[in-house]
Amino acid sequence: MPRISYGEQKYQEKSRHRRGLQKTKYYCQICQRQCIGENGFKCHIQSDSHIKKLKASLEKVHGNSTKLVEGYSNQFLQDFLALLRKTHGEKQISANKFYQEYILNKDHLHLNSTKWNSLTSLINFLAEKGCCKVEEEAANENDEEAEKRYTIAYRDMNGRKPVEVRAKNRKLGKTNASKSTNRLLEEQIRRGQEAIKRQEEMKAEEEKHIGHIERPKKESETRGKIRIKLSASKKTTKMKGISKTSLKVSSKNIFKRTRS
Incomplete structure (x- = not known):
């Protein structure tokens, strides 16, 4: 030829x-x-x-063809996910569109050398393993024979968390922080109430103890009882004194009269 x-x-x-x-x-x-x-x-x-x-x-690979295909599959999956994370992150993108971006590099590892026969089987595997978030695109109602189309989003399984999980954890952290502050305030209020109650109990015990202590006796109580004399007795003494003198005077007069 x-x-x-x-x-x-x-x-x-x-x-x-x-x-x-x-x-x-x-x-x-x-x-x-x-x-x-x-x-x-x-x-x-x-x-x-x-x-x-x-x-x-x-x-x-010691003549094991399955191991050879498995090696190609792991390498393809690693390159596929690395490009998805680098170019689109955790945003949703059409699976077919991203695959066209992946094969732009002529030196890429091809899908026909892996254990997946089609792109759909690869997407189903990614959904089962949880490597990507897979959603089915809404098909046209008029086109009944249209093939299923999927959108994929990268989901990091090695440290970095998806956007939804991070947002959920952020919200959960805020609620936990508010709960902790409320718990701290409640604890402080409880301690304050206990301190006030303790002070009131101590004050009541002190007053009770002071009431039992005997007061010192006054001087009047130590010296003895005081006897009060009525004024009538004084008058009687005076009257008695007067009567005695008058009696003496009267007796002298009587003797004088007898002598005279």
Whole structure:
């Protein structure tokens, strides 16, 4: 078969096919080679170079093809989530749109070399593992045969928390802070009431103790009883004194009269 020259129409058609991205199902991950169509891909996987590289890759995993595919799957998942976190963070984005962003890099690890047969199976796996928040897009009511479309959002499982969880924790922290302040105020009020009650009890005990103490006796009580004499007795004494003198005088007069 003659070689196609540079300026021919067939050469331009092939070069047009090579521009941009090709179908991932015709990409050989082991050889890192992109084939144009199905026929080219079949010819490639039957070539000696592909078979040699395949044997070398299997020797690294001790002939376990499942382990080889698992390694590609883990690497693909790591690159996929890293790009999602870096470009969109925790915002919702269409899964198909983001996958187109992912395959813009021609050196990316292709989906056909992993254990997922389609993008839908990959999204379902991400939803089951909790790596992404997956939601189904609302389909048009008129288009009954439309395929299901999903939106994905990154969810960090290694330290950083999603936006919803952080907002919930922030709200919970505020409520806990308000509860702690209220609890502190209640504790202070309770302690103040106990202190007032304790002071009142001590004051009542002091007053009770003072009431039982005996007061010192007055001087009048220590000296004894005071006897009060009535004024009538004084008069009688005076009268008695007067009567005695008068009696003496009268007796003298009587003796004088007898002598005379």
